[in-house]
Amino acid sequence: MLLIRCPYCEEERPELEFRNAGEAHIARSANMAGESDDDFEKFFFIRSNPKGIIYERWRHMHGCARFFNAVRDTVTDRFVMTYKAGEPKPSKLPGVGK
């Protein structure tokens, strides 16, 4: 069971309090109705599914119930960091060398 730090509660809590909510930083268009088929396909269906660092959304379902973002390594399942929804994608990650 993973330990996940909720950026709102500012506490590390066990995984069973959380629900994964898919890839992060996929913005919904302000002009949704006007999106082309290609753009809609990218928005709704295409996901990066990387081996390594993934940016994803989690919800502290059985805690504060807030959605937030997390950076996780899909190989080790290690959480690199978590941050609040709406904050920009971090440009530098702690402890991840290139």
Place this chain on the structure above:
Amino acid sequence: MSGASHRISGAGRFSQAKTARFSFDGQSYAGIEGDTLASALLANGVHLVGRSFKYHRPRGILSAGAEEPNALVEIRRDAARKTPNVRATVQELYDGLEAQSQNRWPSLSFDVGAVNDIASPMFSAGFYYKTFMWPKAAWKSLYEPKIRAAAGLGVSPDQPDPDHYSSRYAHCDVLVLGGGAAGIAAALAAAETGVRVILADEQAEFGGSLRFESGAKIDGQDGFAWAQAAVAKLTAMDNVRVLPRTTAFGYYAQNFVGLVERVSDHLKAPGHDLARERLWQVRAKRVVLASGAIERHMVFADNDRPGIMLAGAARTYLNHYGVAVGRNVGVYTANDSAYAAAIDLKKAGVNVAAIVDLRDNPTGPVIDEARALGIEVNFGRAVIRAGGKLRVSSMTVQPKNGGGERTIPVDAILMSAGWTPSVHLFSQSRGKVAFNDETKRFVPGTYAQDCVSVGACNGTDGLSATVDEAYAAGAKAARDAGAKTAKGTKPKVDASESWSRGMLGAAPGAGPDTTVKAFVDFQNDVTAKDIRQAVHEGMRSIEHVKRFTTNGMATDQGKTSNMHGLAIAAEMLGKPIPEVGLTTFRAPYTPVTFGAIVSHARGPLFDPTRKTAIHPWAEAQGAVFEDVGQWKRAWYFPKAGEDMHAAVDRECVAVRKTAGLFDASTLGKIEVVGPDAAKFMELLYTNPWEKLEPGRCRYGIMLREDGFIYDDGVVGRLAPDRFHVTTTTGGAPRVMNHMEDYLQTEFPHLNVWLTSITEQWAVIAVQGPKSRDIIAPLVEGIDMSDEALPHMSVREGKICGVPTRLFRMSFTGERGFEVNVPADYGQAVWEALWAEGQKHGAAAYGTEAMHVLRAEKGYIIVGQDTDGTVTPNDAGLDWAVGKKKTDFVGIRGMARPDLVAKGRKQLVGLKTKDPKVVLEEGAQIVEDPKQAIPMKMIGHVTSSYWSENCGRSIALALVAGGRDRIGETLYVPMPNGVIEVEVTGMVFFDETGGRLNG
């Protein structure tokens, strides 16, 4: 002290112990308290304890620990407590223990299944794959049951488990897994700093290999005595938890370790207040792995005869339990450690017929000591075969490069091919093992988690080096976990034994040019020949060899066999061992009972049961309930003599003739509140909301972004900034999650609060021509006239003196109301309404009648008439989509080319040509029933009922281009013939809708 034949007076650690009687296959024996079942059997000279899995070969006891592949027995306490596949080497003896051998018929010494041994060419590697692939249908009906019956590993209990199990979560700074010299030293170092320590070991007593290592001395004491004193000291410390009989079976992410503690399996009469097993889920800042090493057997012809066992095990039986495993033993080895076993046995008065050492000219103190004791020692020789059937009777020795044979009579053979570091938990932690080419063993290489391996599992040889390494690692783990001070002293090793090296793979006489049965994996009956055959047939990766031969796939997970199997495959492939690779170790390390995993979560505690406020009333009325998600819902209310059909027909007719009461409390309810509530509703539902007046309701449809229907429900606007939203019963949690997701992440600028109010309000639907007459006398402060309270409106007021949100709405097509009252008053208000209803002849109706009534009106149920691929247009609900809206969730997905294409499946009604025939839900629909199979299926039935109100059957169906087919005849082929149907509109009753105000 028992007078068992092979118990050696003065040997072992239980000389003062009380006798414990037990039985094996009905025969009564005496053992002593402290014995395992295996040591007690051996004390009585019993080696034959089971039959093998595939060939039904007689098998004995191989080991003295958790790695045991052969000595699996059934332990019976009573009719319900029959545990199969218990390792006799792990089961502690108690007075009255009853054990049975497995996998034999009619008896252990005469087993009919042993014919498999003679027919063994049939059962070689890959046999199942090749033989039973065809014909496919025969697999399920013929082959599988026969194979399962013949090749069983014990019999499952046939009654519910009467025992109870417990479960604990624990946190600690340093978790030490393994309580031998290494684990104890590490735990001492960590504990002395004051941090929280847990020390666990799978055995009843701590000490690990100190149980048999007679030459070990620590801090001036015998090694085992030191271990007991050290553990007593640890147990007395407040910051330490010591867990004997506790196996760490799984190492998961972030130092989360699963352990199972055997609480009462060793007790004669465990009281019912005692759990059988306890699951520990431990989160540790640092983990110290001190899991030791497992001895390997020698791979030679007929190496599975009862009486042939690991040398270290024989030594444990002697030095710990005081049992000699034979009177005239042979030793077959490729390393030094077996010499120590021979020496200890010789000193105890057992004749050692000969030591056969595969090595050419080994030297060392143990070899000198063996010679000095007068034991015959042979170098450069191999045991090429064992004699005897139910018990080994001889070993045949030959120079390893060939030459004259010599057969030596023995009643036991002690063997050692060397020791394999137990890297199972390290590997489970996702660490990567590295192959040490010099010592030919896999040891921990790259770590993935905050853990460290010490002692034999780390490839560290010698007690002194082990204690040094473990003590330093324990202290460091404590420091890393936050310890400030250390005030202990390292244990001092005064004397120790040292044995390393050994050999991997098949010994001479069992090489590629032979056809002998030299077992690699005893539990799955895999021989050296099988492994070679797998390579011969094209398996290249060790993972393929494993699956083809099943080597290492039994419940012992190949603890003794993996390295031999790997070496044989590598030799055949002509590749170095690391290139062929080690198979991945997975949890559990040893089998774990379902009971321990499930713990209290069974029976009524398996899943929460949700009951409405009105449930007790329905129960008292004799309602039959159905499960809807976690809810118990009243399905129908049978009167005396009524079956379901009759009850549902009566309930349906009553609603349309007078009125019916229905418990709708399970409907999901969400309050959407705030200055931007209407804007939020506009975005989450297809319908327009801004202009809906307070006090009015609207049927809303929620889509996912892909344009498919996700949920539906009636929404009442209580005030400009307050909506009372209802959802489907099953959809409530996901709709709430969906709303929260959009509110928090896509539309955070909207000032809205969402509150789940499902549990707060009980909902009583009163439907039918008399519904207003039933409700009106109980209501205060609400004008119930059609002008003041038209269809699809909501008012707040009081009913029976308690607050109500009174909806005028209908899911039956009749004049109808849904009375929301605080859940605490649900039953009282229901009873008051019921009393009023009785004056008018109203009936209570359940979910089945509700389904029929709504289908008569063509009202859909999301999840039954839709399946996640149905758009509003497909469902005939275009009218509910706001045409002028510029955005809502699903607006773009709904416009995708495929979703607006012609010929999509659309919801329509179906009437069978024979009105008495009721279609089956899920049945497929075709245009031409005479076409060849497989027919082209153009749709399926989603809902189907007998409608007493219509006097015929009715159905809803999703049919390709359905609305253009109205009036056409289609066909539903069924096993008993083809059913003719006519495509119709979706409304079967009161098409004009006049009854809503009737």
